Amino acid sequence: MTAVLFIGPSMPMEKVRSLFGGEIRPPIKRGDLPELMNRPEPPRHIGIVDGQFLHALSVAPKEVLNCIYRGISVYGGSSMGALRGTECAPFGMVGIGEIFRMYRDGVLHADDEVAISYESDTLKPISEPMANIRVAVAEAVAAGHASPATAEKVLAAAKAMYFPDRSYPNLRLATRGGLGEEEHERLFAFLTGPDVPDQKHRDAEELILTLNAAVEADRAARAAEEVPS
Secondary structure, X not given: OOEEEEOOOOOOHHHHHHHOOXXXXXXXXXXXXXXXXXXXXXXXXXXXXXXXOOOOOOOOHHHHHHXXXXXXXXXXXXXXXXXXXXXXXXXXXXXXOHHHXXXXXXXXXXXXXXXXXXXXXXXXXXXXXXXXXXXXXXXXXXXXXXXXXXXXXHHHHHHHOOHHHOOHHHHHHHHOOOOOHHHHHHHHHHHOOOOOOOHHHHHHHHHHHHHHHHHHHHHHHHHHHHOOO
């Protein structure tokens, strides 16, 4: 009853290890799932959070479907997992988290909404995903830090950036002068502060907890089968 999790910059690895006791793999790429299927004992559950798309081919929907057809539960959310979860949910993949729901409901469309750049050795993110910016700006508006009109201008400026350049400091510079000074300062004090929401992180945690629950359910079912009648 094994589980494999593909994850990288969406959550610090120290926290991943504290939450998940199964096999942890780096961001998924094409060929990783067939490799798992060729093991003598393939995993029972697979969680996909982060994935590669520039330096390697992305995991293909067909690879996900092949796992599902072999009876393996596949969960996706937060980043590449949310993209594949949206495409493969009609065929049995389990999509998890707010970003997945935003894609599923047509709020998000483009792949670059979850794209970021990150350090290859530490997997530490060095840019901010557009999906995170959308959620953070929405929460800033709800908290009264900015008006809806200001939010639209900030999101348009972020969307116009190439994804590796997206960051709150860069966005702060790009919008300076185009917004009222007081409102601009209030908004970016929130966006660059310690309480700014990280939706990819939230969704990754939800996926890990779901994966853990599935593994525990398998263990409980197996234990029940082994109880002598």
